[in-house]
Amino acid sequence: PALARLELSVKRLPLERVGVEALEPFGYELFERDPDRLQPNRALPVAADYVVGPGDTLRIQLFGNQNADYELPVERNGMIRFPEIGPIAVAGLTYSGVQKLIGERVREQFIGTQVSVTLGELHALQVFVVGDVKSPGSYGVSPMSTITSALAVSGGVARQGSLRRIELKRQGKLVQTLDVYDVLLRGDTRADLRLQAGDVVFVPPVGMRVTVAGEVNRPAIYEYPGAANVEAAIG
DSSP, X not given: OOOOEXXXXXXXXXXXXXXXXXXXXXXXXXXXXXXXXXXXXXTSOOOTTOBOOTTOEEEXXXXXXXXXXXXEEOOTTSEEEETTTXXXXXXXXXXXXXXXXXXXXXXXXXXXXXXXXXXXXXXXXXXXXXXXXXXXXXXXXOTTOBHHHHHHXXXXXXXXXXXXXXXXXXXXXXXXXXXXXXXXXXXXXXXXXXXXXTOEEEEOBOOOEXXXXXXXXXXXXXXXXXXXXXXXXXX
């Protein structure tokens, strides 16, 4: 369907005088200039609510009456094979839950021994990025990835896609709607949720666009998700 377009000039000049034809749609450069900066920093500490799964590696250090270092992979059955203790089911537990569980097992098995549990390699998540993106498809991403980092992996939002109504779907249900303008204009990343395996990031077609030109801080073409009025367009 044809998209409505409102051309708005704040200063009373002919539109050709304020460079309307040279203006670009706002926000798409987030994914075009340096998409690598949107990828999660692997050096950051893993959050306590991170869900451990097959492909992760646990680094376990024993000290006290027993001294040992282990790097134990989480196998496909969700288990780790802990020497002298045996299999321990850890998949599906949070990182903090795994630390607590292994701590309890070590204290039961080795008197006077303490344990440190950290995460080494992390498994990749398989997610889907679809809709109006440059390269829709299935992607393996870091488990620390968010909606914007998944979009960056797919090449970013296409110019005909919406930046203001990006949907995160989980098990067929809408769990979040991200407005990239909140990130760019307010630094508000609360809606940029961390992804889980099987999530779908869907970018719908762009909505109505408003051209804002003249004596304003950011002359550009903006997507406007509602009834257009001058105050909202330049706000």
